[in-house]
Amino acid sequence: SKFAYVRDFELPDNLLLGTFILLRIDGHSFPQILIASHRFTENHGFAKPNDIHIILAFGQSDEYSFLFRKTTMMYNRREAKITSIVCSLFTSSYIMKWHTYFPTTTPLRYPPCFDARIVLYPGIREVRDYFSWRQTDAHINNLYNTAFWALVNKGGKSTRAAHETLRGTASSQKHEMLYSQFNINYNALTPAQPVLSNGTVADAGKVSLVQDVPRTNSYGSLSSVPVPLHSLVGPEGDVVSPKLREKHKTGQESTRIALLHCDIIGDEFWDLRPYLWVEDC
Amino acid sequence: SKFAYVRDFELPDNLLLGTFILLRIDGHSFPQILIASHRFTENHGFAKPNDIHIILAFGQSDEYSFLFRKTTMMYNRREAKITSIVCSLFTSSYIMKWHTYFPTTTPLRYPPCFDARIVLYPGIREVRDYFSWRQTDAHINNLYNTAFWALVNKGGKSTRAAHETLRGTASSQKHEMLYSQFNINYNALTPAQPVLSNGTVADAGKVSLVQDVPRTNSYGSLSSVPVPLHSLVGPEGDVVSPKLREKHKTGQESTRIALLHCDIIGDEFWDLRPYLWVEDC
Amino acid sequence: SKFAYVRDFELPDNLLLGTFILLRIDGHSFPQILIASHRFTENHGFAKPNDIHIILAFGQSDEYSFLFRKTTMMYNRREAKITSIVCSLFTSSYIMKWHTYFPTTTPLRYPPCFDARIVLYPGIREVRDYFSWRQTDAHINNLYNTAFWALVNKGGKSTRAAHETLRGTASSQKHEMLYSQFNINYNALTPAQPVLSNGTVADAGKVSLVQDVPRTNSYGSLSSVPVPLHSLVGPEGDVVSPKLREKHKTGQESTRIALLHCDIIGDEFWDLRPYLWVEDC
Amino acid sequence: SKFAYVRDFELPDNLLLGTFILLRIDGHSFPQILIASHRFTENHGFAKPNDIHIILAFGQSDEYSFLFRKTTMMYNRREAKITSIVCSLFTSSYIMKWHTYFPTTTPLRYPPCFDARIVLYPGIREVRDYFSWRQTDAHINNLYNTAFWALVNKGGKSTRAAHETLRGTASSQKHEMLYSQFNINYNALTPAQPVLSNGTVADAGKVSLVQDVPRTNSYGSLSSVPVPLHSLVGPEGDVVSPKLREKHKTGQESTRIALLHCDIIGDEFWDLRPYLWVEDC
């Protein structure tokens, strides 16, 4: 898509050849972990209201993106520190919440893991294009998956044959195939399953570093795979009002995170959230 | 200690100021995770006998160090890829094995997490000094903790007062205090608890990327904290013989990892393992 | 000064310890150099009207700053390429123009050299603050030098004693000293020697990569040290009009570079040059 | 060639997109330059006997390679500092010595310039392979040029036609062509012009940062292009003896640099110079 240029901002980080690579993992604030009776919210640095680093999160497929404040000095902006700690905490939360969000699914049989990287963007334009790029990817995946499972479940094809049939087809051809072969009007379908088509965006003016897993799903057997991100939503389930935000700042109120499956490519989403770009948010 | 110079090989990785930090986490080989019936060993790339990346591991306190082959091309030596995936897999394994290794301990109440970094060393000398540096740290910690808990458990001091008493004391002063006040001969004590004093080193000619957690302990209430690394040991529990190594290479035998609590500062440990420095190991 | 924070954008670039450093210098577009009869403007890539990389330059003391277009893809933005080539070309021009600008000065007795570095700034605010920082430095240097030479030439002090006298004095103390001891009103003095106080800014809508040396001077024996940057000025010696810029773009006119010794801390200079921030300039 | 793998040690250094690039050049030890009566050797930091950074240099075509001591802490190993200063000093020396080495050649009409980069190599093997790679390049260039000028000067071809004829030909084909068409036995020719075939290596146990230009030539009109590197040779013109080296260390003797056009791919050159790899050389 036209947004894919944001990928060009990624810089290579290949390590010098011919040298030993020594990787040290160090427990993060480890004594806290061991004092098991302490409450996470009391102990964990990320949760301090005046220490908001992540201002937006977006999940689709098996990937999750987190936008940090431009002026964050988290870990003095040390790349490996941020990358590894966020990735590790995410992994950790993902596992510990697995049963809560997938109670009917098989328990985890072996340890899942994630890769992580940081890319820097100098301006709002590139940040918005980044999220557009990822949501466009969700659209593409969802259309593909819809067509794929129609071929398999309704068309009786093997998964291999279904992939073969779809290889190289344009978006319009998939729409056409869904309609002519299976009488599915894709455009009428998607509003009913926005999480699949749009992914999930988490916004609370602030997003605390997620004990709960921002997990979205746009794949296969839908009913059996709930969306873990829902747990991040506050009682009212909606975008935190400026008033509420104020309370958070003064510590009177804990954070509410809204989970949305809306379009984030158009202007509307962003026009409603000018606070995202306020430096001292 | 005299080994601490290896720290100077760490290079800063602070990120450019005034730019947005965008962190993307991506599920690693995710379809494998979802096909829960598949066995990890069949699915997971790290486990291939001809694809050995990590050749030595050392754990002490809440930290674990992994030495990669000099010529490894794992993830094309991309720093963020290696750092984040190893850190994430380690985190994941740590949680999933928690109950196995700490059956009598309180279950995890909130997600633990780890930071990770890569440091490059150009030669064997620096690699050895690195491990000496970390084992020296284990010695220092163990002596401190022994003195600390003596003051608390036997001397009746509060933890605060115990820290106060020990602040700034030299190694010899701690030995002296243990002996005169509590009749403890520290040097006679440590051989009986090598894991505390020396940490744990895992070596199998190859170390597969640890489903099991290399966890060592040199702190407090010892009896209640078993050493998870033991699970990595094969049936015979000893260092893999060259013959066995050959079998691994030809795929006839699965990997055995030896867990040792021996000295790694002197030459003996290394003289016994010339295979560590063989490029095509 | 309050602008000095821009320094924090500099990132460390220390090289890994314990490795050999191999530096290769390669003649740039070398065949061109050897075909001595060819005119530089015909041969040199930088001079192409549609290939404007540097949009502003500022010189003071022995330092020169060059601002590149945000979107420049010069040498694919490879840091070492840009740094070394610009630094080398600058050095080269500096020497070859030495006699032209300093005809009465001793010829160069040994090779001068410059260091160079690149710092990235994500926004206009930081860029302006960078230039303010450097001009403030020129102010500070000029006041110091004025006081220093007054003490030496009029006060009969040795250079050592003059430095001693000035060490640690505030700006106001230097003003006061100049007035009370030497009857010099510093503020009345500076408008007559703007190059000393303000440095020199070179702007032409475009600044071709300077055959002529942007050399400014705010030191010592003024009359004997002319300002080489003057050679960069076109026949009319003034800021290039938008109309002229247009002609440059269409290739009808060669570039004129204006040399100014004006204030660049206030808004006026920048308000007159909106074209600096136009991406496709 | 089989040595070209050393190129893979180069790491990319592309700068973040969408950010302004600010390049500052700063006169290096500038007051020294201005005190024109001072002698370079007295003033210049590189020349101190106990401050030897570069231990070997090799030049061929328009490129020059400098090997630094593994343990050098020159400019605290800051990449941009080293790259730019060495490149700038080299450029500077190149121009100022132009007339001395090319007295009959046209004076420089416009400023030459060089790019520079640093590549790190962790071991001696890679360092040797690096130099082998560059000398192999000299061989290839010389054979090409010999064939090229034979076609032009003896075969009456235009330069364009000569390039056309040679495009894609193997080494053996060029040998054959030289022999059959022009009766030139290339292998008999090269010993008489070693500088062309082998390039020039400068070694003195130490190589001071070259006021004199290590310039080699393996191109065209030979007689008119002398080899500037000769000026680096001491009175005796040979490799500095260990005894002499000792004197240099104690400051009793100034440095002599030997210029050689010998083979550096085989072992002999290196076996004679064990001091290159002695850390405290």
Ligand SMILES: Nc1nc2c(ncn2[C@H]2C[C@H](O)[C@@H](COP(=O)(O)OP(=O)(O)OP(=O)(O)O)O2)c(=O)[nH]1
């Ligand atoms: N009770 C107990 N404490 C341990 C054990 N292993 C490590 N610790 C504690 C001792 C230290 O306070 C701490 C490790 O020191 P660190 O320098 O890594 O500090 P911490 O993890 O708190 O902060 P960090 O995020 O790494 O900067 O964990 C254990 O097995 N039992």
Ligand SMILES: Nc1nc2c(ncn2[C@H]2C[C@H](O)[C@@H](COP(=O)(O)OP(=O)(O)OP(=O)(O)O)O2)c(=O)[nH]1
């Ligand atoms: N069945 C199912 N599959 C999913 C779901 N979410 C993601 N996936 C699958 C679809 C894709 O095959 C895969 C994600 O694509 P990736 O490009 O991230 O590939 P993968 O994770 O295999 O490899 P990687 O280690 O990221 O290079 O995970 C889900 O909720 N259900």
Ligand SMILES: Nc1nc2c(ncn2[C@H]2C[C@H](O)[C@@H](COP(=O)(O)OP(=O)(O)OP(=O)(O)O)O2)c(=O)[nH]1
């Ligand atoms: N006539 C003549 N040509 C030479 C001499 N030394 C080098 N050259 C030429 C041969 C090649 O065309 C060129 C060096 O090749 P490069 O790959 O460095 O190309 P060039 O410097 O043009 O471009 P670059 O900026 O380095 O990418 O210089 C010499 O002594 N005499």
Ligand SMILES: Nc1nc2c(ncn2[C@H]2C[C@H](O)[C@@H](COP(=O)(O)OP(=O)(O)OP(=O)(O)O)O2)c(=O)[nH]1
């Ligand atoms: N006499 C005289 N001195 C000047 C002139 N321009 C600059 N300078 C002197 C003033 C300072 O001592 C020096 C510039 O200060 P720097 O901080 O750049 O120091 P320097 O170049 O000595 O060392 P560096 O290699 O840059 O760390 O050059 C000039 O036009 N005339």
Ligand SMILES: O=P(O)(O)OP(=O)(O)OP(=O)(O)O
């Ligand atoms: O975390 P510390 O204090 O034990 O020491 P470190 O790991 O060297 O410091 P950092 O984690 O800040 O790199």
Ligand SMILES: O=P(O)(O)OP(=O)(O)OP(=O)(O)O
């Ligand atoms: O950087 P990589 O190799 O993980 O590549 P990617 O851009 O994440 O693409 P993919 O979806 O193939 O992992």
Ligand SMILES: O=P(O)(O)OP(=O)(O)OP(=O)(O)O
């Ligand atoms: O300049 P070239 O083409 O001889 O080859 P290179 O120096 O390896 O290429 P670059 O200068 O682009 O790094």
Ligand SMILES: O=P(O)(O)OP(=O)(O)OP(=O)(O)O
């Ligand atoms: O980066 P350095 O060491 O050159 O330091 P600087 O900021 O240029 O300061 P100085 O004027 O001392 O060179």
Ligand SMILES: [Mg+2]
């Ligand atoms: Mg730490």
Ligand SMILES: [Mg+2]
């Ligand atoms: Mg820790």
Ligand SMILES: [Mg+2]
């Ligand atoms: Mg994915």
Ligand SMILES: [Mg+2]
């Ligand atoms: Mg990926």
Ligand SMILES: [Mg+2]
């Ligand atoms: Mg994935």
Ligand SMILES: [Mg+2]
């Ligand atoms: Mg620790």
Ligand SMILES: [Mg+2]
């Ligand atoms: Mg090149």
Ligand SMILES: [Mg+2]
């Ligand atoms: Mg060249």
